[in-house]
Amino acid sequence: MDFYRLFRSPQFYISIASVFLIYMVSSLQSVGSLSVFDLFYFIKFFSLIIVLFACSSFAYANSLLEDWEHGFYQSAVLRGSLKAYVYAKSACCFCAAVLSIIMGTMCFVFVQSLRIPLADPEEAYGMMRIVREQEAEVFGCFLQKQWMPVYFLLSSMVIGFLAGILALAAMWLSLVAKNRMFAMCMPIAAYYILVNCIKDDMLSINGMYFFSGNLLSDPLLSFGCTVFVTACGVSIFMVLIYRRMRRMVRGVKR
Numbered sequence: 001m002d003f004y005r006l007f008r009s010p011q012f013y014i015s016i017a018s019v020f021l022i023y024m025v026s027s028l029q030s031v032g033s034l035s036v037f038d039l040f041y042f043i044k045f046f047s048l049i050i051v052l053f054a055c056s057s058f059a060y061a062n063s064l065l066e067d068w069e070h071g072f073y074q075s076a077v078l079r080g081s082l083k084a085y086v087y088a089k090s091a092c093c094f095c096a097a098v099l100s101i102i103m104g105t106m107c108f109v110f111v112q113s114l115r116i117p118l119a120d121p122e123e124a125y126g127m128m129r130i131v132r133e134q135e136a137e138v139f140g141c142f143l144q145k146q147w148m149p150v151y152f153l154l155s156s157m158v159i160g161f162l163a164g165i166l167a168l169a170a171m172w173l174s175l176v177a178k179n180r181m182f183a184m185c186m187p188i189a190a191y192y193i194l195v196n197c198i199k200d201d202m203l204s205i206n207g208m209y210f211f212s213g214n215l216l217s218d219p220l221l222s223f224g225c226t227v228f229v230t231a232c233g234v235s236i237f238m239v240l241i242y243r244r245m246r247r248m249v250r251g252v253k254r
Contacts, residue, residue, distance in 0.1 A: 002063075002092035011059055012096060018055035019104025020111075022048060027112065035120040036112045037143070040105075040152065041127050044210045052101060053187035056163040060096035061170040061183035064089050064245065068175070077249070086245050090168060090238045097167035098160030105156035109149070118148040138212045138219045138226075155212055161230040162209040166190050168237035175244045 006012050026043045033039040043049060064086070067073040076085045109118070119128055128143050130136075137143075138158075142151035166187035174182040194205045207213035208226050216222045 002088050003095075005063075006060055006092055006096050009060070012100065015055050015059035015096070015100040016103045016107070018058070019052055019100055020107045022051050022055060023105065023108035024111070027108075033116065035116055035128070036109055036118045036152075037128050037148065038120065039112060039116070040109070040155075041131075049210075050188050050191050052104075052159070053163050053166045053191055054184045055104070056097040056100040056160070057167040057170045057183050057187045059100045059167075060093045061167045062174060062180045063093065064171055064241070065174045065178065065180060068178075068245075068248065073245075073249075082246060082249060083242055086242045087238055090171065090234075090241050093167050093171050094164035094234055097163040098157065101160035101163050102153065102156045105152060105159070106149075109152045118152075119143070119145050136211070136214060138214050138223045140214070141219070158209055158212050158226060161226065162191075162205065163187070165230060165233040165237065168234060168241065172237055172241045172244060175241065175248065 023043060026046050026048050027033075027039055029043075029046055033042065064073075067076070067089075073085065131140060131143065139151050139154045142148070142154065167183075169190050170183045170186040173186050174180060191205070198205060204213070204215070207215055208229065212223075212226075214222050216225060
């Protein structure tokens with residue numbers, strides 16, 4: 001039912017369109033790129049790209065607060081349990097953010113591929129040769145012409161992992177403050193704080209998520225580290241959201 005609500009919600013499609021527009025606007029700063037790969041690579045250096053997290057959070061991060069404000073949570077809890085209800089909402093919030101990033105990115109890749117190639121055919125001036133030679137990315141094995149769509153899909157999925165964690169953080173803080181604006185403001189602020197506070201290269205947010213960095217000198221191990229960090233972040237915020245919601249429900253009963 002949560003996924004049915006998600007795919008029927010205009011916010012989800014607005015979120016996808018917003019991600020696409022952020023990429024398109026950012027691409028104007030790198031009009032000299034010879035391939036979609038170069039364009040995608042350089043866009044991630046631009047400051048406007050952090051707005052992606054606000055766009056992806058918009059898809060579903062306010063769903064619990066909306067249910068609370070309208071009393072819809074009561075019927076869901078009566079039919080099942082509060083824990084199952086909150087965890088289902090949280091899982092859907094995470095998936096909505098990931099899907100928004102993936103679908104918005106793939107739309108951008110498709111549109112840009114109509115005017116420039118996915119990869120520089122000669123690899124003489126672009127970044128692809130450098131990235132492949134230095135083994136700087138986990139998904140470097142997909143940097144081949146026939147595998148480029150898979151590369152963009154996996155890279156956007158990893159960015160979506162970070163967007164999903166930030167969306168859950170926004171969901172939790174929106175319940176704490178009972179303010180829907182946290183769904184838009186919190187992801188950008190949280191990303192900025194994380195990037196500036198974490199100085200360790202092994203835990204670099206940009207290196208791990210934005211550039212899919214080969215941080216452990218082993219692609220599979222590096223990707224596993226990213227998945228593990230993501231799972232820890234998701235688990236922590238799901239527990240925080242459940243505890244906050246339980247406290248709110250108990251307050252109503254009293």
